[in-house]
Amino acid sequence: MKRIHIVAMLCLVVAVSVVSAAGASAPIGVDTAKERAQDFLNAPDVTVQYQKTERLNLGEYYVFGTGDGQIYVNARTGVIERATFDSARKDCRDVRLDRAAAEATARAYAEEKYSGFAKKSMQLTRSNLVSHGDAGSEYSYIWREESSGVLTPNTVVVNLNPSTGEIVSYIGIQREIECPLEPKLSRDEALKIAAGQFPGIRVTSATADLSVEYTRPDAQTLTWVITMRGEPEDHVLQGGLVVIDAQTGEVLMVSPYL
Amino acid sequence: MKRWIYMLAALFLLAALPAAASAAPLTHNYDCSDTTPTAYDARVDQAAMYYSSSSSTNAHASTAYSQFRSDAVFFFNGHGLYYDDSHKGGGIKFSSESWILADTDGHYPGTDRYYITDYGTDIRDVLLAVYLACHSSHYNPYNGDLLQQTMNKGADICLGFDGEVEVENGKCWSGSFWDRLRNGETVASAASNAKDDCYLHWPFGYHGVDTYEISGSYNSCLTPARYGVY
Numbered sequence: 408m409k410r411i412h413i414v415a416m417l418c419l420v421v422a423v424s425v426v427s428a429a430g431a432s433a434p435i436g437v438d439t440a441k442e443r444a445q446d447f448l449n450a451p452d453v454t455v456q457y458q459k460t461e462r463l464n465l466g467e468y469y470v471f472g473t474g475d476g477q478i479y480v481n482a483r484t485g486v487i488e489r490a491t492f493d494s495a496r497k498d499c500r501d502v503r504l505d506r507a508a509a510e511a512t513a514r515a516y517a518e519e520k521y522s523g524f525a526k527k528s529m530q531l532t533r534s535n536l537v538s539h540g541d542a543g544s545e546y547s548y549i550w551r552e553e554s555s556g557v558l559t560p561n562t563v564v565v566n567l568n569p570s571t572g573e574i575v576s577y578i579g580i581q582r583e584i585e586c587p588l589e590p591k592l593s594r595d596e597a598l599k600i601a602a603g604q605f606p607g608i609r610v611t612s613a614t615a616d617l618s619v620e621y622t623r624p625d626a627q628t629l630t631w632v633i634t635m636r637g638e639p640e641d642h643v644l645q646g647g648l649v650v651i652d653a654q655t656g657e658v659l660m661v662s663p664y665l
Numbered sequence: 666m667k668r669w670i671y672m673l674a675a676l677f678l679l680a681a682l683p684a685a686a687s688a689a690p691l692t693h694n695y696d697c698s699d700t701t702p703t704a705y706d707a708r709v710d711q712a713a714m715y716y717s718s719s720s721s722t723n724a725h726a727s728t729a730y731s732q733f734r735s736d737a738v739f740f741f742n743g744h745g746l747y748y749d750d751s752h753k754g755g756g757i758k759f760s761s762e763s764w765i766l767a768d769t770d771g772h773y774p775g776t777d778r779y780y781i782t783d784y785g786t787d788i789r790d791v792l793l794a795v796y797l798a799c800h801s802s803h804y805n806p807y808n809g810d811l812l813q814q815t816m817n818k819g820a821d822i823c824l825g826f827d828g829e830v831e832v833e834n835g836k837c838w839s840g841s842f843w844d845r846l847r848n849g850e851t852v853a854s855a856a857s858n859a860k861d862d863c864y865l866h867w868p869f870g871y872h873g874v875d876t877y878e879i880s881g882s883y884n885s886c887l888t889p890a891r892y893g894v895y
Binding site: 463464465477489491493496537538539540541542547549551558560562564575576578580618620621622630632639641642643644647648650660662663664665 | 745
């Protein structure tokens with residue numbers, strides 16, 4: 408009799424864990440995602456319309472049109488990981504905001520929309536005023552979380568109108584780290600492998616970053632992301648981007664400059 | 666008698682069909698590095714917008730230069746011109762060391778060269794020219810400014826890149842850009858959203874696709890299919 412009770416309890420525990428595990432990875436459904444999109448916009452009168460489901464290595468997204476851009480909702484977590492606001496691009500030719508004001512605006516938006524932004528070790532990896540010619544300019548701010556010298560997938564991008572300070576686009580990715588952060592391949596070894604991908608290159612400069620990337624669907628890989636520039640050949644810039652598995656040394660991508 | 670009238674009407678319609686098809690605005694798309702299949706994919710998106718589109722790989726500059734005259738849309742994906750950091754841009758490279766250049770001050774890359782500045786009113790019907798190449802929107806003191814020259818010759822919209830772009834991110838940007846245009850976005854919106862699409866592909870980052878520059882009517886769409894205004 409006791410044995411039956413124990414077996415029954417074990418079955419119950421297994422069943423509960425299976426159900427909860429399945430629940431954790433199950434898609435949230437379009438209707439719930441739509442509510443999240445509406446909440447994110449903080450504008451109940453805006454019509455949010457489902458457009459498509461998009462699958463990236465990073466995960467699956469429900470994409471909604473808002474009439475003024477798009478909202479990407481993570482189909483598993485319900486978190487808004489991307490938003491664009493077309494009307495914010497209007498009148499972006501004049502630069503009225505100085506860099507300090509623009510960065511403060513971008514940071515405030517990141518803190519509002521990205522859960523735990525202030526608590527993570529987010530490094531500002533880029534802050535630029537980018538010109539798009541007649542289409543105006545935008546301030547672009549990129550943060551990446553750094554852990555033990557490794558750039559994690561946790562990133563925030565805020566692009567804003569330099570005249571009005573309105574947010575043009577937002578990206579906010581938040582993931583648990585699921586791969587080891589200690590590389591077996593050293594930086595020098597990685598640079599040597601990268602140079603080998605461009606036979607005859609006379610290297611003028613190179614950067615190498617340890618970065619956790621989604622090189623396959625839902626799978627993280629610790630990589631060396633290398634940008635290598637060489638002297639031109641036949642009036643064409645040499646080098647490009649090379650991504651190397653930091654554990655195995657396997658070359659995952661070679662992407663020469665155009 | 667009635668039967669004859671119906672038959673004549675049917676024959677008339679059949680004869681009119683090819684004429685209607687050939688009246689669709691022309692587009693040419695060129696892959697000139699390891700960039701395939703971006704030209705083909707762009708062609709498919711343009712065809713869906715009712716353009717009469719075609720694509721090729723490793724074309725000679727003379728072909729592209731000549732076909733440019735009849736184009737509503739011109740798309741190039743390949744190498745840009747680079748001498749050094751102070752002299753870059755102003756040219757796109759086709760097969761056999763042939764180039765289309767904005768202009769020259771006496772510097773002549775490659776073996777065959779064709780100049781935008783030599784066009785008269787030939788490309789005034791162009792609606793959109795896209796130069797997906799390193800430094801394609803950058804002014805080069807030796808060979809001029811591709812975007813500005815193309816606009817001077819009457820194109821409505823011209824898009825290039827000020828910075829360095831590499832093959833894989835260029836493919837990503839191109840695929841997304843043409844797809845978004847097909848879905849009715851403006852050129853400015855498609856270019857901007859395409860760059861954010863690329864950020865989410867590995868490795869994280871813009872890797873140069875955020876340096877796009879647009880000259881002209883950036884808020885236009887490619888639909889309905891048409892030639893540029895002159």
